[in-house]
Amino acid sequence: MLDTAISSPWIPPAQYTGQNSVEQARSKILAVKQALTLFPYVLWLDADAMFARFDLPVLHRLLSLSIGKDVLFSSEFDQPRNATDASIEAMQASLRVNSGVIFFKSSEFAFHFLDSVYEEAPNWMHWHKQKEQSGIVYWQQAHTSHWLEHIRVLHYRYFNSLGEEYQEGDLVYHVAGGLLKLNKFATVLEKCCKFNCRSKLWKLRFAHESECNTAIYKDS
Secondary structure, X not given: OOOHHHOOOOOOOOOOOOOOHHHHHHHHHHHHHHHHHHOOEEEEEOOOEEEOOOOOOHHHHHHXXXXXXXXXXXXXXXXXXXXXXXXXXXXXXXXXXEEEEEEEEOOHHHHHHHHHHHHHOHHHHHHOOOOHHHHHHHHHHHOHHHHHHHEEEEOHHHOOEEHHHOOOOOOEEEOOOOOOOHHHHHHHHHHHHHHHOOOXXXXXXXXXXXXXXXXXXXXX
16 A cells, blocks of 8 residues: 555645646646645656556655655656666766656755746746756756755656556556647556556546547446
8 A cells, every 4th residue: 555645645726727838837846845835755746647556665665765865756768678777876967857757855955946946947948848847957957966966866667657668567657748638648547447446347438529539437
C-alpha cells in the first residue's frame, strides 16, 4: 500500500488554471507551492501519469533516493533505458529533465526554487513548447551550483517511465507529450485498470463524439 502521507491525492484548486499556455504552465508552480505549505512532501504527477505499483512503500523509496537533496527529477526520455546510474550521476549539471513527475520536500530551497523559476522564466516558457519544463531547464543552466547542491536527477525508470519505455515493475506509467485529446487519457485509464483492478475484469469502449474519443467503463 502507499504510505499514509501520500495515500490521499491533493488536487490543485480551480484558480490554478491560467488564461493561456504560459500561465497554465506557471500555475503548476503555484499549485506545488501551495501543496508544500500543507504537506512535508509533494509528489507531483501530471494528469497523464499514474502509479503502476501499489505494493511499494513509495514515500520511503523516494526519500531514500533523495537523501541530502530537496527536489527529485527524472531524466527526459531521450536517455537509453539501460543507462547506468553512474552515467546519469555524471551528467547532473546538464541532463535534461522531465517535469511530469517531480518529488519535492517542503524546504526553504524548494520554495526558493519554485519562486525563482516562476519569476525568472516566463519569457523562456513563452518561446519554448515545453513550457514549465523549459523554465526548469533554464534555471538548471543559470544556477548550476545550486542545482547540483539541492537537486538530484534519476533515470526515468525509477519513478517516471514513458509509455513505450515502461516495463513491468516500474513505479509510474506516463503517457507524456502529444496534444490534449481524450484518447490519450483513455490509454491511461485502460492501463490503470490493468494495473490496479484485481477483482474484476474491465474494458474500455470508445464512443466517437465529434472528433474525439470518449472513454466509457463497462463492467465485463
